[in-house]
Amino acid sequence: MAEKVLIIGSLGQVGQELFETLKNSYGDANVIASDVKDKVELEGRYEKLDVLDKNALFELVKKNGITQVYNLAALLSATAEKHPQFGWDLTIEGQFNVLNLAKEGHIKKIFWPSSIAVFGPTTPKDNTPQQTVIEPNTVYGIGKLAGEMWNKYYFEKYGVDVRGVRYPGLIGWKSLPGGGTTDYAVDIFYSALRGKVFNCFLREDAELPMMHMEDAIRATREIMETDAENVKLRTCYNIAAMNFNPAQLTKAIQEKIPDFTIEYNPDFRQDIASTWPRSINDEPARTDWGWQEKYNLEGLVNNMLDNLKGTV
Ligand code: SER
Numbered sequence: 001m002a003e004k005v006l007i008i009g010s011l012g013q014v015g016q017e018l019f020e021t022l023k024n025s026y027g028d029a030n031v032i033a034s035d036v037k038d039k040v041e042l043e044g045r046y047e048k049l050d051v052l053d054k055n056a057l058f059e060l061v062k063k064n065g066i067t068q069v070y071n072l073a074a075l076l077s078a079t080a081e082k083h084p085q086f087g088w089d090l091t092i093e094g095q096f097n098v099l100n101l102a103k104e105g106h107i108k109k110i111f112w113p114s115s116i117a118v119f120g121p122t123t124p125k126d127n128t129p130q131q132t133v134i135e136p137n138t139v140y141g142i143g144k145l146a147g148e149m150w151n152k153y154y155f156e157k158y159g160v161d162v163r164g165v166r167y168p169g170l171i172g173w174k175s176l177p178g179g180g181t182t183d184y185a186v187d188i189f190y191s192a193l194r195g196k197v198f199n200c201f202l203r204e205d206a207e208l209p210m211m212h213m214e215d216a217i218r219a220t221r222e223i224m225e226t227d228a229e230n231v232k233l234r235t236c237y238n239i240a241a242m243n244f245n246p247a248q249l250t251k252a253i254q255e256k257i258p259d260f261t262i263e264y265n266p267d268f269r270q271d272i273a274s275t276w277p278r279s280i281n282d283e284p285a286r287t288d289w290g291w292q293e294k295y296n297l298e299g300l301v302n303n304m305l306d307n308l309k310g311t312v
Contacts, residue, residue, distance in 0.1 A: 002026075002027075002030060003026050003030060003067050003068055004026075004030050004031075004032075004064055004065050004066045004067050004068070005022050005026055005030060005031045005032070005066070005067070005068045005069075005070070006032050006034060006060065006061065006064070006066045006068070006069045006070070007019055007022065007031070007032070007033050007034065007069075007070045007072065008034050008035075008049060008051050008057075008069065008070065008071045008072060008073050008094070008098070009034075009035060009051070009071065009072035009073035009074065010033035010034055010035050010046075010072070011033075011035040011037060011040065012035075012072055012074075012175075012178070013170060013172070013175045013176060013177040013178065013213075014072055014113065014167070014170065014175075014213075014216065014217070014220075015033070015035070015070075015072045016174065016175040017172060017174050017175055017213055017217050018070060018072070018217055018220060019031065019033045019042070019044065020174075021217050021221065022070075022221075023044055025221065028044055028045075029045075031044065031045070032045045032046070032047055032060070032064060032066070033045065033046045033047075034046065034047045034048065034049035034060070035048070035049070035073075036048065036049070036050050047060055051071065051073045051090070051094035051097060051098070052089065052090065052093055052094055052097070054097045054100075057097050057098070057101065058101065058106070061101055061106055061107060062106065066106075066107055067107060067108045067109065068107065068108065068109045068110070068111070068224070069098050069101070069102075069107055069109075069110050069111070070110075070111040070220075071094060071095060071098045071110065071111070071112050072113060073090055073091075073094050074087075074090060074091050074113075074140070074143070074144075075087040075090060075091075075139075075140065075179060076140060076177070076178065076179040076180035076181075076183075077115075077117050077138050077139075077140040077141070077179070077180055077181045077269075077272050078179050078180060078181055078183075078268070078269050078272065079178070079179030080138065080139040080140040080143070080179075081138060081139055081140075081268070081272070083139075084139045087139040087140060087143060088139060088142070088143050091140075091143030091144065091146075091147055092143055092146055092147060092150070095112060095147050095150065095151075096150070098110055098112075099150065099151070099154045099160055099162065102154070102158075102160040102161070102162065103154060103158045103160055108161060109161045109162075109163070109224065110151075110160065110161065110162040110163070111162075111163055111164060111220060111223075111224055112147060112151055112162060112163075112164040112236070113164055113165065113167055113220075113236075114144045114145075114147065114148050114164050114165065114166040114167070114235075114236035115140065115141070115144050115166055115167055116166055116167070116168050116169075116208070116209055116276050116277055116280065117136060117138055117140045117141035117144055117181075117272075117276065118134055118136055118141050118144050118145040118148065118166060118236075119132075119134060119136065119141070119275070119276055119277050120133075120134065120135040120136040120137050120138075120141060120275050121135070121137060121274075121275040122135050123135070123275075123277060124277075125277050125278045125279075126277070126278050126279050127279050127280070127281045128238070128277035128279065128280050128281060129238075129281045130233070130237070130238045130281065130282075130283070130284045136275075137275055138272055138275070141275075144166075144236075148164070148235040148236050149235065151164060151234055151235065151236070152234040152235050155234035156234070161228055162234065163223050163224060163231050163234070164223070164235075164236035164237070165216075165219050165220065165223060165236055165237045165238075165239045165285070166236045166237065166238050166239065166280075167211065167216055167239070168182075168208070168209035168210050168211045168239070168240065168241065168280065169181075169182025169185055169208055169209065169210040169211070170182070170210075170211055170212075170213050170216050171185050171186050171210060171211070171212055171213060171300060171304065172186070172212065172213025172214065172216075172304075173189075173213075173303070173304050173307040173308050174213070175213070181202075181208075181269045181272045181273050181276070182208060182210065182273075184198075184200050184201055184202055184246065185210055185244075185246075185249060188200070188246075188249060188250070188253065188262070189253070189304045189305065189308055189312075190308070190312050191260075192253050192257050192260045192305075193257070193305065193308055193309060193312045194312055195259070197261050197262065197263055198250075198260075198261070198262045198263070199262075199263055199265055200246045200262055200263065200264050200265070200266075201265060201266060201267045201269050201270065202245075202246055202264075202266055202269060202270050202273050203245075203246070203264060203266045203270055203273075204245060204246050204247040204250075204262075204264055205245050205247065206245050206246060206266075206270060206273045206274070207243055207244060207245040207248075207278040207279075208243065208244075208245070208273060208276055208277075208278065209240055209241075209242075209243050209276075209277060209278070209279055209280045210241065210242055210243065210244060210300075211239070211240070211241040211242070211293065211295070212241065212293075212294070212295035212299070212300050212303065214294065214295065214303075215241050215293045215294055215295055216239075218294075219239050219285075219291055222289060222290065222291065223237065223285075223289055223291075226289040226290075230288050230289045231288065231289065232284070232288050233284060233288070237282065237284060237285040237288070237289075237291070238280045238281060238282040238284065238285060239280075239282050239285050239291055239293075240279065240280040240281070240282040240293070241293035241295060241296070242293075242295070242296050242297050242300065243278055243279040243280075244297055246262065246264070247262075248297070249297070249301075250262045252297050252298060252301045253301055253305070255301070256301065256302070256305050257305070
C-alpha cells in the first residue's frame with residue numbers, strides 16, 4: 001500500500017523543509033501539510049488542522065487514508081515559557097490525539113520530535129549521554145520529556161510504531177525559526193549579509209549543540225525509513241553534528257565577511273541555554289540506524305552564506 005503522509009505543524013521551521021522532502025519521497029499527491037492557519041501559499045496540499053481537535057484530526061486521517069503522521073506542533077522553548085499551560089497542552093494533548101489514532105489502528109507510523117531541551121541543570125554538560133540525569137526546568141523541556149515517555153509507553157503497551165530524535169539547534173536557509181533559544185544562530189546570518197551589527201540574546205560563551213537543517217531532515221527520514229527492529233529506543237535518540245558558541249560562530253562568519261560585528265545583550269533565553277548541554281553523545285543513533293552528519297561549522301557557514309547571499 002502506498003504511504004500517505006500527514007505533517008502537523010507544517011508551517012514551522014522543520015515542517016516547511018520536511019514537506020518539500022517528503023513530497024519528493026512519496027509524491028506530491030501523497031503528502032498533506034497541515035497547520036492552524038486558515039490559508040497559505042504552498043505548492044502542494046494544505047489542510048487547516050488544530051492537533052488539539054481530536055475529531056478533525058480523525059476525519060482528516062480517515063478521509064485521506066493517512067498511514068504516517070509527523071507531529072511537529074509545539075511552542076519552542078522561549079515562547080512556551082510565556083504560555084506554560086498552552087505549551088504543555090499542545091505538546092502532550094496533541095501527541096495523545098496522534099498516539100491514540102495509532103493505538104486504534106488508524107495510522108501505522110508516527111514521527112515525534114524531541115529536543116536537547118529535555119536536559120536540565122543537573123545533566124552532565126559535555127558529551128551528554130542518551131541516558132543520564134534528565135530533569136528539565138523549562139515548559140518545553142518538561143513537555144518533550146513527558147512526550148518521550150508516553151511514546152515509549154504506547155510502543156511497549158500497544159505496539160505503536162512511534163520514532164523520534166532530540167534535535168539540537170537547527171540552522172537552515174529555507175525557513176526561519178520562531179520562539180527558540182537557538183534562533184540567534186539563524187538570525188545572525190541575516191544581519192551579517194545585510195551589513196548590520198548583530199544583537200545577540202545569548203552570551204558569547206553560550207556553547208550549544210547545533211545542526212544544519214539538511215542533516216536534521218535526513219535524520220528524520222532515516223529513522224522513519226529504517227526497519228522497526230533497528231529502532232531500539234522508543235523515547236527519542238540523541239543526534240549531534242557540531243557545537244559552538246556565539247563568539248565561535250561570529251569568528252567563522254568573519255572569515256567570509258570580515259566587517260561583521262556582534263554585540264551581546266543576554267536576556268531570559270540565556271538562562272534557558274545555561275541549563276542545556278554543550279555537546280551531545282549520539283552513539284546509539286550511530287549504532288542502531290547509522291546516523292552520520294554531513295555539515296561541520298565551516299560547511300554550515302559556507303552553505304548558509306552561499307544560499308542567502310542576494311536574497312536578504
Ligand atoms: N531550537 C529549540 C529551541 O531553542 C531547541 O529544541 O527551543
